[in-house]
Amino acid sequence: MINVLHLIHKYRGDYPLLNQQVNLDPARFRTVVCYLSGEDDGRNSLPAAGIKTLYLGFKPKSLRLHNLSLLWRLKRLMDKNDIHVVNCQQHRTTPLGVIAAGMAGNKPAVVSTLHGLGTASSIRRKLLNWFLYRSLHRVIAISRGVSEDIRRSNWGVSADKVVTVQNGLNYDRFLVPLAREEARRQLLPEMSDGFWFGTVGRLSPVKNHTTMLHAFQRVTHELPNSFLLVVGDGELREELAAQCESLGIARHVRFLGWRQDIPKVLKSLDAFLLPSLREGLPLALLEAMACGLPVVASAVGGIPEVVEDEDFAQLVDPDDSRGMAEAMLRLARLSNRELHMRGEAGRRRALTTFSAERMIAGYEQVYQEAYEDWLRRNPGTTR
Missing domain, CATH: 3.40.50.2000 (Glycogen Phosphorylase B;)
Incomplete structure (x- = not known):
């Protein structure tokens, strides 16, 4: 069983795309979704679908790398749930996910899913991405256009670092x-x-x-x-x-x-x-x-x-x-x-x-490959 943690910056209500993204094969994957900020409004459909859903309740302005309390909470969450793969949704959660995964005992593989363009629009962001992307197993782009933007606007991103998984929906x-x-x-x-x-x-x-x-x-x-x-x-x-x-x-x-x-x-x-x-x-x-x-x-x-x-x-x-x-x-x-x-x-x-089935298969392949990479880095671990 591959344990996958999704880090979401803020809960903004039930989100159909995320609901589909985490709808993985239950025979192979166990999914945990963690919202760093925002409160449960009772309308999130993930718990009813059997997905463990957590709300950390931090203020959005406190979601910074110097927030040791947040990093420690994430580290403990990864350890408690025996996480193998972390998916940082959007670039704002990626630095936190990378640092917390490095602190965790399991040292899970980290991927980052990017939905928009222009995530390396400044020298400061390019430098941060250069550091972060070296620690990521993969950067997942939700379209070929986003994938091309990541490669074009960042420094030293290898061709195999970025993989495209196009958005899809249940219609x-x-x-x-x-x-x-x-x-x-x-x-x-x-x-x-x-x-x-x-x-x-x-x-x-x-x-x-x-x-x-x-x-x-x-x-x-x-x-x-x-x-x-x-x-x-x-x-x-x-x-x-x-x-x-x-x-x-x-x-x-x-x-x-x-x-x-x-x-x-x-x-x-x-x-x-x-x-x-x-x-x-x-x-x-x-x-x-x-x-x-x-x-x-x-x-x-x-x-x-x-x-x-x-x-x-x-x-x-x-x-x-x-x-x-x-x-x-x-x-x-x-x-x-x-x-x-x-x-x-x-x-x-x-x-x-652009079906949900094609999208889910793409994410499952990325997680499987990240898990295989994690196993290679942890040779004493049994499947």
């Missing part, structure tokens, strides 16, 4: 039949019919809602009966609402906040928008594809990797509101049959290429 809840008209009736019965665009993501600068709203203003001039649903919340909520007023599109835009019923929202749409400035491998895009939606998205990060040469998506420059508007209008002018055909192509790609 069952997105495949439940629900007609578009019924989804709209349940979601926003007061809205008139028309062409509905939508986007899902936190309201922050990197998601580039501002350019999207300028593009949508152009669309409304050509298609007065078009609407835009914005799902998510964040620091730009009031600013974006004010922008809609100044652009004269407030009656066409609905800010829905955070939603639990994302499948229903997606099934009410005609097309999905992802105007981000940076992305690793966006789950929101995979969810929209699973719902059979054609897409307009930025040609950045891992997005082209998801789309490749398929015609269900149109890729645009995230800074070009005119080009974004033209792509949106091209979709809106397609027949229902053409929209359906494009959406079905995206659905097939999501289900076959």
